[in-house]
Amino acid sequence: MRILVTGGAGFIGSYISESIIGQGHEVVCVDNLFTGSMDNLEGVADNPRFTFIKHDIVEPLFIDGVIDQVYNLACPASPVQYQSNQVHTIKANTVGMINMLGLAREHGARFLQASTSEVYGDPEVHPQVEEYRGNVNPIGPRACYDEGKRVAETLCFDYFRMHGMEIKVVRIFNTYGPRMAFNDGRVVSNFIVQALKKEPLTLYGDGSQTRSFCYVDDLVTGLIAMMKTDKKITGPINLGNPQEMSIQTFAATISDLCDSKQKPLYKDLPIDDPRRRCPDITKAKKLLQWEPKVSLADGLKKTIVDFRARLEKSQV
Ligand code: NAD
Numbered sequence: 001m002r003i004l005v006t007g008g009a010g011f012i013g014s015y016i017s018e019s020i021i022g023q024g025h026e027v028v029c030v031d032n033l034f035t036g037s038m039d040n041l042e043g044v045a046d047n048p049r050f051t052f053i054k055h056d057i058v059e060p061l062f063i064d065g066v067i068d069q070v071y072n073l074a075c076p077a078s079p080v081q082y083q084s085n086q087v088h089t090i091k092a093n094t095v096g097m098i099n100m101l102g103l104a105r106e107h108g109a110r111f112l113q114a115s116t117s118e119v120y121g122d123p124e125v126h127p128q129v130e131e132y133r134g135n136v137n138p139i140g141p142r143a144c145y146d147e148g149k150r151v152a153e154t155l156c157f158d159y160f161r162m163h164g165m166e167i168k169v170v171r172i173f174n175t176y177g178p179r180m181a182f183n184d185g186r187v188v189s190n191f192i193v194q195a196l197k198k199e200p201l202t203l204y205g206d207g208s209q210t211r212s213f214c215y216v217d218d219l220v221t222g223l224i225a226m227m228k229t230d231k232k233i234t235g236p237i238n239l240g241n242p243q244e245m246s247i248q249t250f251a252a253t254i255s256d257l258c259d260s261k262q263k264p265l266y267k268d269l270p271i272d273d274p275r276r277r278c279p280d281i282t283k284a285k286k287l288l289q290w291e292p293k294v295s296l297a298d299g300l301k302k303t304i305v306d307f308r309a310r311l312e313k314s315q316v
């Protein structure tokens with residue numbers, strides 16, 4: 001098969017590209033390199049079955065030849081990055097979505113959308129089930145992403161209803177692993193970099209807000225399993241690790257693993273920061289026979305080894 005991965009030079013996209021190449025398929029990777037990097041593609045860049053196109057999905061795109069599947073991941077994912085150009089984030093999730101759905105339709109390709117737990121906003125239902133319609137502030141600073149991703153889901157289902165397209169909507173919960181950008185502002189990268197540099201960990205608010213962290217290998221297995229499901233399975237489906245913890249406990253875990261004794265540095269909680277987040281993965285277990293396998297301790301250890309090596313390299 002020939003598979004288009006938008007956002008393929010990003011954190012998750014690069015693992016998907018590698019996995020698809022590893023299965024003997026062809027990858028066409030489309031990325032504007034806003035938050036992604038060619039460094040992430042080192043393992044596949046020279047493979048004859050891999051093609052890279054530098055392109056912003058907000059602009060129309062035409063690809064010659066066959067495209068069998070599209071993984072649509074092109075969108076900055078961290079609050080700092082997606083708020084740095086809010087209008088562009090909305091464009092990627094509206095204009096860009098229409099461009100990519102149109103491309104997939106033209107090719108008769110199956111389309112998997114990387115949606116997000118952010119569609120639940122600051123949730124009043126806990127853990128979050130797919131039926132929950134969310135609690136999103138439509139005019140806040142996160143809305144460009146949250147509402148953008150909600151519209152993106154709407155567009156998938158409109159193309160499904162109007163054009164009979166094969167769609168798969170996956171709501172991804174916080175995912176981490178080696179290769180995350182140092183400076184993306186997400187809690188995992190911030191805390192690991194700070195702990196390795198023996199700097200105080202920046203805790204936003206009182207640290208009582210919760211998240212549930214999924215190791216990237218587990219997530220990619222789930223995404224690929226979802227893409228392979230029968231045509232009638234559209235999602236939305238949650239993929240994430242249901243092991244929930246407070247950010248304060250998460251900070252202590254990272255400090256321990258990095259042997260850092262610094263006290264946390266408390267900072268203001270960002271506006272509309274969700275107070276708690278945990279996926280209900282009953283559907284994924286049933287439909288995909290999927291559940292995360294990598295423990296937080298094991299996943300963090302691998303991530304820290306990678307961050308330490310990259311930090312040392314960047315300081316040489
Ligand atoms: P990332 O920022 O590392 O990857 C996004 C990639 O998309 C980057 O390579 C970036 O350059 C590219 N991109 C951004 N805007 C683009 C545009 N307009 N045109 C072309 N390319 C563009 O983030 P990630 O963590 O790998 O996330 C990938 C996808 O998964 C995103 O759609 C994100 O919303 C979704 N997601 C991620 C998480 C997570 O915890 N990592 C959680 C929920 C959803």
Ligand code: UDP
Binds near residue numbers: 203274
């Ligand atoms: N956070 C924090 N310190 C940081 C970065 C993030 O305390 O240096 C908190 C943030 O306020 C949020 C959680 O960690 O409650 C997860 O933040 P992240 O930006 O990784 O992703 P989110 O799940 O909010 O999209």
